[in-house]
Amino acid sequence: MDSENSRRQFLQRSVVAAGVAPLLGGPVSAATDLPKTLRIESDGGGFAAYEVTVSGDLRQRDGGDRVSGSRAAGNVGPERGADTFRYSGEITGLVLAGPATVARDGTRVNPSSFPRPAGSLASGDFDAGSGTDRLRIESDGGGVAAYEFAAGGSVRQRDDGDTVAESRAVGHVGPEGGADEFDVDGPITAFALAGPATVSLNGSEVTPSRSSPTVSRGGPKQTVAVRPDTRMLFETAVSDYPGDYVTAEWYVDGERRVGPDLFYNNLGSGSRATFTHRFESAGTHRVRSEVYREGEASREGDDPIDAVEWTVEVGSDGHRAPIVECENPDASILRTAYETTENVEFEVAATDPDGELDRVVWWIPQADDVHAVSSVEGDYDTASVTYDIDPGLPFGAYAIDRRGAISQFRGWRIERK
Structure with a gap:
């Protein structure tokens, strides 16, 4: 499953135009235990849509939008309203389109200062403009999709109902259907879209460039020394992962370990895989995590995206467990x-x-x-x-x-x- 299809399916089932959708990803009470807050507040004057991913856990404090693992998507407006989330870890992706303000832990932040979530369109995904191009943004249904874009020349909307000012446009489509079309002079110089919609330029669908996932040690981040009979938690962090849930295979001293482990991977997320192991014997041990694209595995002959390793020194003078x-x-x-x-x-x-x-x-x-x-x-x-x-x-x-x-x-x- 490529990253754009995965992301579109998530948005179609996640962005809700009206009513209250059930919260996914764990009990509501868990939200109070997450240390950081993210608030998206409407500025009024139209719909704004967003998508956010984090490296840890994510829960919504209010209701009406959907959370899946470490990813959330929703909308605010058209007049007022705000969505608030609690999370752990770091914000790994954020895209906002439409009139809204983002605050992290009570301090306003610029959405463009964060990387885009995997599968998001950016201006670099559009072919260089030559003359006048036809840009179409069409709802996929199932929610509001908001957009903002700018061009090197003038922008003219072929229908109406959205905001166009010289070379910039802001608007939305959905929640069930509909499309907006524009005549655009010059190249697309800025573009943001959040919500379930398909974008085409001169009749051809625009798809995001496929980014290369990055695999790193989420924790522990360094070589560790522990005492015998200590159980350890290992976490593999992945950015730009082409799927909804990280698929990892784990090896201890070269031997593949097939779960379930202590937490049955319940601490994993869309950007993190976890594994626990008890080290009973003294000596030097190595733990390896291989990350695969969703639906792939070593038994099928597939190659991993990448792998990370830890060295664990087990001895009587090692680190004591809490x-x-x-x-x-x-x-x-x-x-x-x-x-x-x-x-x-x-x-x-x-x-x-x-x-x-x-x-x-x-x-x-x-x-x-x-x-x-x-x-x-x-x-x-x-x-x-x-x-x-x-x-x-x-x-x-x-x-x-x-x-x-x-x-x-x-x-x-x-x-x-």
Whole structure:
């Protein structure tokens, strides 16, 4: 699946013109545990659409748009309105078209200062203009698509209803259909489109240049030394990935490891693959991650996009894993009835002897599911979350430090009243 088709399918199922769409990607309560905020606010005067990707987790604080993994798309306007997201990691892609303002952690930012999400059109994707060209932007249906563009000469709209000022145009198509056409003099010098739409120039579809994915160590970022019997989390970060979910194969000391691992890849996303492994024996070990295009694999004879490796030194003087302890509720066994909505607040304390706490993963062992992820830091920190308990589903947490070392699990038993 190429990046443009993947992105278009995502936008068609993600950008909603009206009504409230269900939130994907995890419980709403997890949003409160993500440390950073991104807000897209309408300036009024028309629809604005956006698409954003991050290297970590992404949740919407309000409702009405859709989140899939680490990618979100939606629209605001036409008069007012705002969408707010919480996320972890970094913004890896952002495109905004139409009258709106973007703020990160309360500070206004310029969308053009971020890279475009994989599959986004830019001015370089258009052939050089010669004379007058016909530009057409047609809705694919399923949501609002907003656009902005500029040309080297004049721009004239063949229909009406959008904003044209000399060499620039701003407008939208959709949510169900429709198209805008322009006569454009000179080359396209700037272009932004967000939402499900197809762009053509002189009758030929314009497609994004296929960028080369970049594979790097998301964490740990360096060689690590740990003590025997330490479980580690490895994360492979990928930018410009041609798919919705990163496909990776993992090897330890040259032997392929086929899951499931501790978190069943539930910490992975559209830009990150994860793997856990417990190192029981002392010595030097090597971990390798090979990233493949979506739908491809080594068993099919396909070549990986790229690979990254870690060296892990295991010995008695190595790094110690963090510790997590249950703080609240005090009781180790909780009792509840089936089919209730009894939200209980849980709190744990995390300690790291080397002062490098990174996160707490709230885990439902019986369901093999991540309920939420909380950020922690320093050598001691606490984390809390609410959870609708259910008999037979124990609940608890792991602490992870910045070197990828994972604590022992601590949690509560949930029994029937």
